[in-house]
Amino acid sequence: MTKTISVKELAKKIVNREETLILDVRNTDEFNNWKIEGEKVRAINKPYFNLLDGIDPIKGTLKKDQEIIVVCAKGGSSEMIGDMLSDAGFTTVYSLKDGMKAWSEYLEPVKIADLNDGGSLHQFVRLGKGCLSYFIQSNGEAAIVDTARMTDIYKQFAEEQGVQIKHVMDTHLHADHISGGRKLAEEVGGTYYLPPKDAADATFSYTPLEEGNDIMVGNTAIKIQPIYSPGHTIGSTSFIIDGKYLLTGDNLFVRSIGRPDLAGLAEDWVEDLRHTLYNRYKELSDDLIVLPAHYSFAEELGEGGKVLARLGDLYQKNAGLQVDDEQKFRKMVTENLPPQPNAYEDIRKINMGKLSPDQEEQKEMEIGPNRCAIEG
The missing domain is CATH 3.40.250.10 (Rhodanese-like domain)
Structure with a gap:
């Protein structure tokens, strides 16, 4: 045997x-x-x-x-x-x-850093699909960003860390994988947050993610600042964690940038994507550490499995941030795109609460790579 x-x-x-x-x-x-x-x-x-x-x-x-x-x-x-x-x-x-x-389902927890006042930040790497989610904990409380469908791993990790999950949020309405955010929030009695512009067709209640409404983890110890950053979707929202880390969702990756076409609105959203990448993020500190929601290349896995990069370095090295001509940028993000993710239209509907397939169907729908990047 x-x-x-x-x-x-x-x-x-x-x-x-x-x-x-x-x-x-x-x-x-x-x-x-x-x-x-x-x-x-x-x-x-x-x-x-x-x-x-x-x-x-x-x-x-x-x-x-x-x-x-x-x-x-x-x-x-x-x-x-x-x-x-x-x-x-x-x-x-x-x-x-x-x-x-x-x-396809396995999540590997990787510690990114210690935060203020004894807190910590972990990245959960879904090696089989290139999805990344984040676990921020401080003073007995935790927040999770871009939760995968498999929620048990987060609950188990919270128990091991001795913390209670209070906040669960998605940077945007995902099209490549089924979000476990709403399910996890219900399971632990936490609050589920979603960008309102992505949730216009949602069939469930949620707390809107809005810039200016910071989220505190652990009695104000760790601050999560939402930054409205449309592009990959019209509601895409980034987060600055503890003043040091920038969670960019599917707008900006280590070696590529996000695609704006998964809702069929590439021509409408391309200007938003450019503004977010070339203006909004450019206004932020170069020293912020970018933590994306996905990676597409094995080379993006750094030491210990970490996927991250300094924002200032990406403006020097990431090809998607080097296109000064607006028409060339438009052409890059609307033409010759890689194939769209498996079952992405149905996955979007699930994440809006419009479809409820059984577990086996959900597993089959998620099989395959994420393909959320321009250079996928």
């Missing part, structure tokens, strides 16, 4: 930048669309149906004494191929337990 490796164990390898060899036995089109990535990850694709008669097609590319992690969609085919490799004398073979379906 092939040994299994959990998604948590694999995540640790990737964020610790360990040499990792993946044998992905899904169909090639599935592999090309979405795969496990990391700075020290080498991924080989060989569809399992090409190996049913034996592993000869891959013998020449693998060494018998190296660690091999076999991956498929749900964990069944990878176990079968793993057994074949083990029978052929490969000594260290693992099957990824529950496959890419589990990989």
